[in-house]
Amino acid sequence: MKNCSNSIAKTVIIHDNVIIEDGVIIHDYVVLYPGTILKKGVEVFDHCVIGKMPVASGNLARSLKSSYGQTTVGENSILCPGVILYAGIEIGDHVLLGDHCSIREECKIGSNCIIGRSTNINYATTIGNDTKIMDSCIITGNMTIGNHVFMGANVITTNDNSMGRNGYDEGGIRGPVIHDGARIGAAANILPSIVVGENAVVGAGSVVTKHVAAGALVMGVPAKEVSKSN
Amino acid sequence: MKNCSNSIAKTVIIHDNVIIEDGVIIHDYVVLYPGTILKKGVEVFDHCVIGKMPVASGNLARSLKSSYGQTTVGENSILCPGVILYAGIEIGDHVLLGDHCSIREECKIGSNCIIGRSTNINYATTIGNDTKIMDSCIITGNMTIGNHVFMGANVITTNDNSMGRNGYDEGGIRGPVIHDGARIGAAANILPSIVVGENAVVGAGSVVTKHVAAGALVMGVPAKEVSKSN
Amino acid sequence: MKNCSNSIAKTVIIHDNVIIEDGVIIHDYVVLYPGTILKKGVEVFDHCVIGKMPVASGNLARSLKSSYGQTTVGENSILCPGVILYAGIEIGDHVLLGDHCSIREECKIGSNCIIGRSTNINYATTIGNDTKIMDSCIITGNMTIGNHVFMGANVITTNDNSMGRNGYDEGGIRGPVIHDGARIGAAANILPSIVVGENAVVGAGSVVTKHVAAGALVMGVPAKEVSKSN
Structure with a gap:
């Protein structure tokens, strides 16, 4: 799972079913949940959490799946401190994710993108290549x-x-x-x-x-x- | 303080005077300050900080108390990664607190609420039941x-x-x-x-x-x- | 580097070339990168990251330097949980930095300031004394x-x-x-x-x-x- 060409801090928590390619650098207190794939040359800074399953406490309008597949971070992409990536995400190459940004399940982000600090991206959203989203944006679901x-x-x-008044209508929520x-x-x-x-x-x-x-x-x-x- | 029906990661820091009920799950690198009470079935994700005392560096308009009592998280509530809860907070049952949200001292939140990612709630604010607050809101004090x-x-x-020009006037700040x-x-x-x-x-x-x-x-x-x- | 008058949690990661003066308190899971200077009486709460170098993934308009010098936190200043300070920053005395705020390289902040939770400050910005910036502000570069x-x-x-269309023009970006x-x-x-x-x-x-x-x-x-x- 790890090999000698990587630099992984001793404090990194690596759950089962994680793939880390060559030349990856992982800083302190990072948590990698099952299904995480870090491609060649990825750098993950302190306190990031990758591959977390979404959860519900009984009050969520949209129902969750029991599985979302892998979360892949493309070659040479960088996760700044405190980034949170949910399960089932695909991130391209040379992407920069700013401090404390959070990306929900089933999003797909192309290559050469920048996502700003504290930006929150919701479920199942697709972003192309070479796109820049600055700090503290709210990118909605779908x-x-x-x-x-x-x-x-x-x-x-x-x-x-409807601001939440009609429950979660898969066709109407766009x-x-x-x-x-x-x-x-x-x-x-x-x-x-x-x-x-x-x-x-x-x-x-x-x-x-x-x-x-x-x-x-x-x-x-x-x-x-x-x-x-x- | 802990018992065998809980699942608490080895990296969790548990200060004195913390109560953890049955069926609680606590993920990695969580810090529980004195006075924290986690009720049955609570799940706390990575890097959360619970029960922290508010602090001042000499420039705060409002004066702080020397003690704020316990911070209680109700049954089956979920704290996503990076949540920060201050001292003297009461959270109801089945509440979902999103990534990186922060709630200041003496707030009271009812049951079945959702608080979005990066939402910051200030001191002594009260929220009822079944209320949903989405990502990156600012909920002021009082x-x-x-x-x-x-x-x-x-x-x-x-x-x-007055935008800070009249000092902290307990009656006028609403x-x-x-x-x-x-x-x-x-x-x-x-x-x-x-x-x-x-x-x-x-x-x-x-x-x-x-x-x-x-x-x-x-x-x-x-x-x-x-x-x-x- | 440490001495007996400090209180530094065992989980703090201290890289080379860090100076910690007397009376400093550092809580759990803090990471101090090279060039960090914490003056007398500073308190750093859990999960802060100090002195991080800025990084680029190939898509940044502005070019980065190979070095940014020290990051100094002035006497009796307080960093709340999850604060991120980049390299080459100078923070004055009695400053309060709120939860999850992030300050980019080469910023200079005076004394007696408050920076709110989730506030993101960009590169090379200067802030005077006794200034208060509340939660979730975006303070741009230059x-x-x-x-x-x-x-x-x-x-x-x-x-x-130009919203990013003219590349990074050092004279035009103000x-x-x-x-x-x-x-x-x-x-x-x-x-x-x-x-x-x-x-x-x-x-x-x-x-x-x-x-x-x-x-x-x-x-x-x-x-x-x-x-x-x-």
């Missing part, structure tokens, strides 16, 4: 984010217009879709199911209640189209 | 939240209109009061002392500067009443 | 904050109007400048390079797109001047 997207700090996304090259300003708030088109720009602090056309610039509360291309 | 309330992600609440069944949209900002009535709805991204009547729907910056019942 | 400033919870600041005595309301959003004058007040939830004169009160989205002095 959301799709394309390639080369930029999200400023504290961008908020949601997936449930996060926004952010297409390739879109740029979302800091602290923008994007409502459920909203589509932000390719290379669109959303101004800082906007509340986005309508779809945004490809290449358009929108801003304000609620956001209005300021220009059609940029 | 605030009251009822039963069956829903708060979307990144809801912000405050308790001091957080909002959110009555039973209210739903607060994501990234809404609720000002000090504001009352949100029973079953009221606050739209996402609103800045709430006036009391909200029971059953009313408000939205906007500043929030205005859109309908009287919903 | 930003200057004066003395006696108050920032409410979830204040957002940014430093790049955070806001907040002068002495300014008060920034909760969830305000302050755009790149904006100057907030001495003793100015920014209302809660404002989006600040223009400079704010000394002593002025601004509010709204976008923020407008409501009064010239207060």
